[in-house]
Amino acid sequence: MLKYLSYSIVVVWLLMALLGFAIGDGANEVILSQFLAGPNSQAMLGSDELGRPVLERLILGAQTSLFVALGVVFFSAIIGTTIGIYSGYVGGLTDRIVTKIIDVFLAFPGLLLAIALAAILGPGIENVVFALVVVGWVGYARLARAQTLSLRHREHILAARSLAVPMPTMLWRHVLPLILAPLGVEATFGIAGAVISEAGLSFLGLGVQPPDASWGSMIKEGTRYLLVAPHLVLAPGLALMMVVLAVNLIGDQWRDYLDVRTRTAKK
Numbered sequence: 001m002l003k004y005l006s007y008s009i010v011v012v013w014l015l016m017a018l019l020g021f022a023i024g025d026g027a028n029e030v031i032l033s034q035f036l037a038g039p040n041s042q043a044m045l046g047s048d049e050l051g052r053p054v055l056e057r058l059i060l061g062a063q064t065s066l067f068v069a070l071g072v073v074f075f076s077a078i079i080g081t082t083i084g085i086y087s088g089y090v091g092g093l094t095d096r097i098v099t100k101i102i103d104v105f106l107a108f109p110g111l112l113l114a115i116a117l118a119a120i121l122g123p124g125i126e127n128v129v130f131a132l133v134v135v136g137w138v139g140y141a142r143l144a145r146a147q148t149l150s151l152r153h154r155e156h157i158l159a160a161r162s163l164a165v166p167m168p169t170m171l172w173r174h175v176l177p178l179i180l181a182p183l184g185v186e187a188t189f190g191i192a193g194a195v196i197s198e199a200g201l202s203f204l205g206l207g208v209q210p211p212d213a214s215w216g217s218m219i220k221e222g223t224r225y226l227l228v229a230p231h232l233v234l235a236p237g238l239a240l241m242m243v244v245l246a247v248n249l250i251g252d253q254w255r256d257y258l259d260v261r262t263r264t265a266k267k
Contacts, residue, residue, distance in 0.1 A: 003253055009246035013062055020063035027056035028211040036229040046231040049221065054235050060213035061236060065195045065243070068125065072132040072194040073187050079133070080140025081183060085171050087141070088148030098145070102138050110135040111197055118206040128207045132197055136190060143186055147179040181258050188251035192244045199240055215240045 031051035038046045045054040087098035105113075117131035151157060152175075160174055201207035202216030210217070215236040222232025 003249075006246040006249040006253070009242050010250065013066065013243050013246075016059045016062035017066040020060045023056050023059055027052060027060050027213060036225060036232075038229070038231060045235050046229065048218075048229075048232055049225060054218075054231060057213040057218060058215070058235055058239055061215040061218060062239070062243075064125065064208055064212065064214045065198055065240075068129055068132070068198040069191045069194040071129040072136055072197075073190045075129070075133045076136035076190060077140050077183065077187055080137035080142075081144045081176075081179075083137070084141035084144025084146075085148050085175055085179075088145040089152050089167070089171060089175065091149075091152075095145070098141070102142055102145075105135065105138045106142075108135075110138075111200060114197060115201065115204065115206060118201050123206050123209050125208050125212070128198055128201055131201075132194055136194070139186060139190065140183060143182060144179060147182060148175055151175055151178055185251055185255045185258065188247055188254060192247040192251070195240070195247070196244050 029052065031047065034043060034047040034051035034053075036047065036049060037043060037051070040046070043053040043055065045058065048054055048057065083098060087095045113135045114131040117134055118127055121127040121131065157170070157174055160170055165174075198207055199214065199216030199219070202214035203220045205217075205220070208214035208217060218236040219233055219240075222229070222236070226233055
């Protein structure tokens with residue numbers, strides 16, 4: 001039951017992001033007569049401090065979070081996987097240098113480093129993606145390196161090497177397909193981390209700027225009216241919690257499914 005609920009929440013999140021294209025600038029229209037109005041027939045989830053419908057802005061926030069999450073995971077996975085596979089396969093001095101660089105990045109809290117980069121680059125969704133990619137590639141690089149180290153002495157790799165297969169072809173056709181499963185699990189957790197990080201940066205004023213909507217900025221704006229209009233915080237807060245929880249649960253399910261020992265124990 002929990003499995004299907006997690007997938008349902010993610011599907012709703014995707015549909016909300018697609019619906020955001022149809023809403024357009026209508027969610028930014030100021031209606032002073034609806035100032036801090038509660039849920040009613042005109043606004044299902046009420047209105048904010050400018051009379052804008054919370055539901056429509058919630059949908060635009062879903063679009064923002066999805067765009068950031070996919071962008072961060074895509075670029076982080078490409079950069080980190082490329083570096084990790086190359087480092088693990090080549091070994092030697094190159095591997096030691098890459099390992100030290102990874103250790104340096106891991107020595108700093110990821111979110112704090114992203115906050116510092118976002119503050120230097122300035123607010124904006126592109127800068128948020130860049131800042132999160134700078135700190136997000138490390139996990140993929142470490143995982144890809146560890147998986148490659150365990151594969152580079154396999155028989156099919158040694159056979160391909162004896163046949164003078166070029167290294168790019170070796171990595172693309174003989175190594176990468178075997179590590180896609182753990183990288184896919186890492187990507188699911190990366191999506192959840194990117195969503196919560198984007199919301200945190202927007203809450204601090206370093207992410208998406210008004211009038212664009214973000215769940216983090218909606219929570220920030222709603223905290224000023226928490227006692228008189230709690231729906232301004234509850235709506236984006238619950239949406240953020242459910243999406244992050246659902247994506248993490250899906251990642252756990254995929255990890256358990258790919259673990260042969262777990263599947264054998266269940267049988």
